[in-house]
């Protein structure tokens with residue numbers, strides 16, 4: 001008590017609609033009157049608040065002054081959210097920042113699982129066992145509708161399919177497995193007897209990938225190698241007893257594309273006619289790799305424009321072929 005309230009001069013007349021002026025009283029000046037009348041008067045004043053100040057005793061005067069401030073703050077907050085959502089949909093850096101740094105961590109915290117495990121559970125729930133296409137569709141529908149993930153995705157996946165079908169590789173190397181989506185995509189198109197080796201440095205991702213690949217019925221064609229590409233590439237010849245790779249799909253961290261391509265060259269793992277396909281050369285981008293592949297006489301390079309997986313953001317793939325000797 002003791003706070004000021006604004007009371008209509010015609011407080012007792014019940015015809016608030018005709019009020020035109022107000023007098024300031026202290027509530028405790030007329031405590032009994034205030035208690036017995038405020039309900040009806042307060043209600044009517046509320047209805048006519050365009051010309052009568054609301055008499056609610058529950059709301060302090062300072063709250064009325066805060067209202068415009070709160071409205072402006074709310075509007076600014078909504079505008080900032082709309083701006084972020086727009087950037088997330090149209091700008092690759094914003095999209096990756098939002099999905100990887102915020103949404104994924106929030107969902108991990110809320111569910112107590114990781115994104116690859118959530119993808120695996122979805123695949124096990126909806127995809128038909130032994131059907132690679134159904135596994136791909138399950139991952140795509142989950143990642144486009146429920147939770148974004150860094151698989152190559154269906155749109156660029158069609159470029160990948162076309163290059164694999166055209167190359168008909170016998171030995172394939174993949175750098176960056178994640179959940180095994182692109183591994184399934186490539187392996188399902190390989191001719192009988194062909195083998196795919198995929199390198200993943202995160203053991204948990206590698207385990208999820210193994211289970212997804214098994215669900216797709218392709219485990220006999222695929223080996224997941226756990227470790228860092230810079231450590232494993234120099235060991236491949238000895239470890240796998242393989243001379244050269246016909247096709248290399250490059251899709252790990254973008255800063256490592258050029259280093260690992262040069263490592264493949266140094267380790268003599270590419271033959272004339274070997275095909276390298278690199279994902280995400282526009283978003284997030286691998287400018288040093290692109291410059292090297294496009295200027296080096298060792299390669300003939302071609303760019304395939306597309307969009308970043310599951311988003312309306314520009315991205316593309318670079319196909320580079322080591323020319324066959326005449």
Ligand SMILES: C[S@@+](CC[C@H](N)C(=O)[O-])C[C@H]1O[C@@H](n2cnc3c(N)ncnc32)[C@H](O)[C@@H]1O
Pocket residue numbers: 150151152153175176177178179180181182183199200201202205227228229230251252253256
């Ligand atoms: C973009 S994701 C791969 C997506 C996958 N190719 C697909 O399309 O389904 C990149 C993966 O590369 C792995 N990675 C990054 N750098 C690596 C490295 N130097 N050695 C091995 N794995 C690496 C990351 O852990 C991550 O799982």
